[in-house]
Structure formats: C-alpha cells, structure tokens
Amino acid sequence: MDINGLLYKNRRICDSMSFHRLRSSAMRSINLDKMLLFFPFLLLITPINGMSGVGCPMGCVCNDETYVVLCERNKLDVLPITLNPAIQRLVLRNNKIKTVDAAFQFYKDLQYVDLSNNHLVNIPTKSFIYQEKLQELHLNKNKLSSINNKTFQGLKSLTVLNLRENFLEELPQGLFSIMPKLEELNLGQNRISKIDPLAFDGLTALRVLYLDDNALSSVPTSSFSVLGSLAELHVGLNAFSSLPDDAFKGLGKLSVLDLSSAGLSNMSNNAFRGLTGLRSLNLVDNKLQRIPTAQLSHLSRLEELSIGQNEFTTVEKNSFKGLSNLRKLDITGAPNLQKVEKGAFSDNLNLEFIVLASNKKLEELEEGALVGLPNLKHLVLKDNSFKALSESMVSWNELRSLEMTDNPIVCDCHLLWLSNLISMKNLSNVQCSMPLALRERPLRTLSPDDLGCSFRDPRQQAILVTLCVSAVVLLGGLGLFLFRYRQRVREALKDYKWNKRAISRKEHEYQKTFSDDDYIVRSAQQGIKPIPVTEL
Template sequence: MENLKLQIITLKAMLFLLFISLLLPGPSIAGSMLGCPAGCMCNDDTYVVHCERSKLDVIPITLNPAIQRLVLRNNKIKTVDAAFQFYKDLQYVDLSNNHLVNIPTKSFFHQEKLQELHLNKNKLSSINNKTFQGLKALTVLNLRENFLEELSQGIFSILPKLEELNLGQNRISKIDALAFDGLLGLRVLFLDDNLLTSVPTPSFPVMNSLAELHVGLNAFHFLPDDSFKGLSKLSVLDLSSGGITNISEHAFRSLTGLRNLNLADNRLKEIPTNQLSYLSRLEELTIGQNEYVTLPKGAFKSLTNLRKLDITGAKNLEHIEKGAFTDNMNLETILLVSNKKLENLDEGALVGLPNLRHLVLRENAFKSLPESVVSWNELRALELTDNPINCDCQLLWLLNLANQKNLTNVQCASPLNLRDKPLKSLTSDDLGCSFGDPNQRVIIVTFCVSAVILLAVLGLFLFRYRLKVRDALKDYKFNKRAISRKEHEYQKTFSEDEYTLRTGQLPIKHIPVTEL
C-alpha cells in the first residue's frame, strides 16, 4: 500500500516536471531549471549527477531527464521506485552502500541503455528472473556484499549482454545447474566468500566464454576430478582462502588455457606438482600461505611458460632444493616474501633461470646469501630488506654487486657495530676481509686445504706401511753397498793390458822423438 502511494506521488511529480519542461524553450535550459538536491553535484554539460553522502532516502525526481551517469552511493535509499523510469538515457548507475532491501519488478524496465549497475553493499536478500527486466544492454552487474542465499534457474537469462557478474560476499549456499543459463557472453564471475560446500561444477558448462572465475573463501576443502569442466576458455582462477586440503590428481584437467592461478591461503601440505602439470600455459602462480615445508626438486615441472611465482607467507617453509625450478626457464619474477622460517637456499637453487629479472626475498630469515644461488648478471632488481643479515666477509660479493647495479639497499642486522648500517656504505675492511678479491681468497683457501689434505694422506700412508717402507729402505741400502764393493773389486782386477786385449785393440806404440 505504501509503495502504491509512493508511486502515485512520483507519477504526479513526473507529470509536473514534464509539463514544465515542455514550456521551457530548450533542453539545456530545462536541465538548468530542474532542481539539484542539496549535497549533489549536477553537470548538465556532461549529464553527470553525483550525490555521495547526501543523506538521501529516496531517488531524486527533480534531476535532468537527460542524465547518463548517476552516482547515489553512501546514502540511505531503501528501495528503487518508479522515479527511476524517468531517466531513460542512463548508462551508469551506482546505488552501492545504501539500505536497499528489495527491488520491485520492472524497476529498470525503461533503462534499455544502462550498461553498468552497481548494487553492492546493500541488504538485498533475494532476486528473481524479472528483477532486472528491461536491461538489454547491461554488461556489468555488481551485487557484492548483500544477503543473497541461492541462485535459481535462469535468474540472469534476461541479461543477454552481461559480461561481468559479481556475487561475492553473500550467503549463497545453493546454485541451480542452470542459474547462469543464457549468459553466453559472460567473461568474469565472482562467487568468492559465500557458503558453498562444493565447487558448483554443474553450473559451469553453460558459460562457454568465461575467462575469469573467483571462487575462493568458501566452505569446500576438496577439489575432485574435473572440478572446472566446461571452462576451457578460463584464463584466471582464484581459489585463495578456501581452506583446501586436498586436490585430486585430475582436478585441473579441463583448464588447458589457464594463465593465472591463485592457491594462496589454503592448507596444502605439499606442492601439488602432478595436479599442476595439466596447466602447461600457466604464466602466474600464487601459492603462499600454505603448510608445506620444502620446495622439492621439480616442484613445478611442466610449467614451462611460468613467468611469475609468488610464495608469500608460507609459515612452515624452510628449504628450497636445488632444481626446484628446473622446468621454469621462463621465470621473470620470483617473490619469496615473509616466510619466517626460510633461512637458507641451496647453492644453485635459482641457477638456470636466464630470464629472471626480479628477485624479492623480503621479510625472511636470511642471515647470508651464497653467491652461487643465482645468476646475478641478468638480474635487474633484488630485495633483501627486513632480513637478519650478518654483514661479514661472505657478503663481499654482494657489496661489489650492489655497487655495480642499482639494487635495493640491504641493511645489516649484525654484528653489533654494523647494525642498521646499509651494506652499500661499507668497505671490505668493515666486513673483516683480509683480501679484497673474493676469488683470490677462494684460491688461497683451496690451495691451503688441498695441501693439508695431501700431507695428511701422505702421513697416513707412511704410518700405515711404515714397516714395509723401512724394509724397502734397508734392502735398498744393502744392495747399494754390495754393488759398490763389487765395482771396486772389478776395477782392481782389470789391468790396462787385459782391457786392451778384451776389447780387441792393439796397444798404441809410442814413437821416440829421436826417430822423427
């Protein structure tokens, strides 16, 4: 009854305004003569009306009928009444953050040009297949943060051009298999932060063009085989904050075109390597805030097109094995951020990534970083801030690198005399280095270690075979003395004449000088 009275009053006002507009000489003058409510900004040149926080409790009926953009957010409007029908040229309407409880049937019947409708942050508890009747050109519908509980069959079928539908942060627990029937052009769907207990797989096949799906922060903990069957064109999938503990071997089998996957803030105890192997075209993976301890060798095998990897807030992550990124040679950005137990990287853990440009190691537990952990020549940006870095001679290579490249400044946490000092401001002497060239130190250390090892081996050998060595030396000395005696006797027994006869030579006759 109250709605009927309100509609009669509204119609009378509309007729009155129409009568005035007919008497005025031109549309621009008519627009200027019509009333702009207190607290609103009305522009008759751009046909934009902006009424934010204007304490409105009804939709204004004194605006220029030619307006195209109407912003009424952050007011106290409780319903969409017949006044809306007076503005037939509207293309954009924002009624977010009001007190809307319901939307009467055919409220938008005359808004055939409307392209975007924002009804988020209201108190809508139900909608039906006639709620949005007349919105033939609508491409964006935002119903986020309301009290919707279920989606019935064909509820959006009267919106043939809809491309983006936001149903996040409602109380939806039930979705009919044909709820999205007719949305052949839908590209983006938000179903996150609802009360779904399972992935609404039966409702997906009717959305052949869907490219982006947000379905995280629901109450399902398991992804069965072919969870996203029918979404072959899906490019972005957000499953964050869903409490997922288990992913079936073939859960992602249908997502052959997926480019971006968010699995952050779940309860995965290990990297789902085999499950991810179906996503050969994946370019961005966010998988932090899970419960795995190690990134094993080949953790992301088959993801040959991966360009960005984000592992943020993995509270149990302690170890990254060498070869974890063996198949990911196209990686350009790696974010290892706020992993409070991550203290060490295996030497060479990030080697073999020729396209790596940005390495973010912020807010971890690194005290030092080996030079061999990554190929530094191609790196353009390194972040090591908020780590307990120990500035000693082992970081001389990083000091030299920081002076060569424009890297994020690294601050020392220890020793005490260097605390809070930028690494870039220090010298090799500050780091306690005896030699300025780290390669020279390596050579010297290697030589010394090798010499010690060689001497130790030789000493062990001599000690183990000392008896044999002693006997060998005795035999050698005895034989040498025997040979010397024989040679001496041999030399004494041979006269010059015997030597001459034995060699078959005649003695040389000496000719006296007088005969000459």
C-alpha cells in the same frame, strides 16, 4: 508537452529543496499519476527563478553538458525526479535510499547507475523496464536478500552487474537469462549456499564471475556448463576442503582462477583437467601439506602462480614440473616452509620473477637452487630467516632487482662479493643484523675492512691463494724428488765433499812450498822477468 519535458521545465523554474520535500511527501501519500496532475498547479504557484541548476538537489553536482549527476553522501532517501531527463550517468552512492521506485522511468538515456552503499532491501519487479540503454548497474553494499528473473527485466544492454556485499542466499534458475550482453557479474561477499545448475543460463557473453566469500561447500561445477566464454573466475573464501576430478569442466577458455582461502586440503589429480588456457592461478591461504605437482602439471600454459600461506615445509625438486611457461612464482607467508631444494625450478626456465617472502622458518636455499634460470630478473627474499647467501645460489649478474630486507644477515667477509654486486648493479639494499656493531647498516655502505677482509680486492685474494697453492705444489714436488732419488743425492753429496777436501789439501801444500815472495826473489837473482800473478 510530454511528461519528461514538463518535469525538466519545472526543474529550471522551481526551488530544488522545496520541490524535493514536496515530492517526497507526495510520493508517500499519492501515486505517481496523481502527482503528475499536480505539476500544472505547482508551476502556477512557484515563483520563476533564473538560477542555473535549480533542479539539482542541494549538495549534488549536475552537469548538463556531460549529462552526469553526482549525489554522494547527500542523505537522500528516494530517487530524485527533477533531474535532466537526458542524463546518462547517475551516481547516488552512500545515501539512504531504501527502494528503487518508478522514478527511473523518467531517465531513459541512462548508461551508468551507481546505487552502492545505500539501504536497498528489495527491488520491485520491472523497476528497470525503461533502461534499455543501461550498461553498468552497481547495487553493491546494500541489504538485498532475494532477486528473481524479473528483477532486471528491461536491461538488454547491461554489461556489468555488481551485487557484491548483500544478503543473497541462493541463485534460482534463469536468474540472469534476460541479460544476454552481460560480461561481468559480481556476486561476492553474499550468503550464497545454493546455485541452480541453470542459474547462469543465457549468459553466453559472460567473461568475469565473482562467487568468492560465500557459503558454498563445493565447487558448483554443474552451473559452469553454460559459461563457455568465461575467462575469469573467483571462488575463494568458501569452504570447499577438496576439489574433485574435472571441478571446472566446461570452462575451457578460463584464463584466471582464484581459489584463495577456499579451505582446500585435498585435490584430485585431475582437478584442473580441461583448463588448457589457464594463465593465472591463486592457491594462497589454503591447507595444502605439499605442493600439488601432479595436479598443476595439467596447466601447461600457466604463467603466474601464487601458493603462499599453505602448510608445506619444503619446495622439493621438480615441484613445478610441467609448468614450462611459468613466469612469476609467489610463495609468501608459508609458516612451515624451511627449505628450497636444488632443482625445485629445473622445469621452469622462463621464470622471470620469484617471490619468497615472509616465510619465518625459511633459512636454507640449497646450493644452486636458483641456478639455471636464464630469464630470472627479479628476486624477492625479504622477511625470511636467511643468515647468509651463497655466491653459487643464483646467477646474480643477470638480476635487475633484489630485495633482501628483514633477514638476520651476518655481514662478514663472505658477503664482500654481494656488497660489490649491489654497488655495481644498483640492486635493492641488504641490511645487516649481525654483528652488533653493524646492525641495521646497509651492506652497500660497508668497506672490506668493516667486513673483516684482509685484502680489499678479491683479485688480490685470488692471487694470494694461487701463490700459496703453487708454493705448496712446488715444495711437494721437490720433496717427492728428493725422496725418490735420495740414494743418488747422498752419493753426489759425498763426492762433492771429497773433491772439495782434496783440492783444499793441494792448495795448502802448494802455498807451503812455493810462496809468492819466494818466487819474486828467485826471479830477481836469475835475471828472469817476473810474470804477474793473478789471484784466483
């Protein structure tokens, strides 16, 4: 029977805790070969126990069907060797393990190992020499201060290596060259200040690299030349201050670039040259005085841009010129931003999502600043200093969502259109700040009377305005006519008055000389049949 079989048989017949204590003390005093000679004696003196899972350390979960072992927060200080040698997934995070010893040689089928948040100080050479099937290794949140090109010897199938939150200070030449299948490497939150130009040599399959939150004073451009397949790079939280020309030379397939909190205050016009496939760029929390329009113009395929928490005061006209494929723009937390000019997004017709949030001094969006964006569907304007919104600022009817909370909005009749729009399209609500009687009340719940509108229906307002304008035009035209033909009008009035006086005089004389009574009397005397007289 081989060693692995012997150990597994022992796991099924011995008590796990007593064995674990015995194994720990034995490892401290004798080497592994001598300990293996001790196993036959152990089998003889240990009573047979029929309990299932007896080789699983107390507090751990061991599943022999899925070949998964989970030992989390179990205060282990060494690697257990009594587990099923066929296990494929081993999780030992949040323990007190200080080193990776030879126990790994018993588990040759491992595919996933998590040793994060332990007390690892070093990893002896060839510790993983038998883990040729291992695909993921997580060593983050430990105390590793140095590694070399023999540390990971044997990890031919490894695709993910996580060394985040350790104390690494430099990356020597050929450090990862023995891991040709590595696709993701996380070196963030260390103390790395020096990277050899050939540190990443051999990582031809690497697609994701984290170098954020280290002590780099400049972009390690020279070390990127061997990373032709890299798609995602995180180098924020360093102290770059500036980006030179071709800072990311050799990364033609890069799709995601994170430069957040990198201390950038200056960029060369050609800093991003060569990144023709970049889709997402994060420039949040730097020291940019203006939006780097010329530098961004190289990124014609850029779709997402985050540029908040910088020091610019205005989003100027054509600030994002050349970014015709931009779909999402996020400007959040810019402490000095005060205004967005009309035409700021005139070259970004594919914009679907705009976030202008938590900009405490932003109180003005120029008329039409967001007009002409036919694909704009989501607009976030929360936590700014807007007191009112113009109906002509954006094509409101095309929006699917609107977020306007935490603004000092003055709710009056000028926002009746917005109230109707919110109700009609079921957009996110807007809360009033002023007047005091309406404070914190949702705009959608307010009636036209609450907003101080004279007419409830905007159509009535339009009709009233139309009537008033028509009346003014008519009266103005009449006045102009009278003024122009005033002489003729005056003569016509004189003629009218003269004729009226003459007719009145004749009628008066007629009535005096020949009244109706006289006519009837005379007709009777002369035998003339009276003719009925009809009054005029």
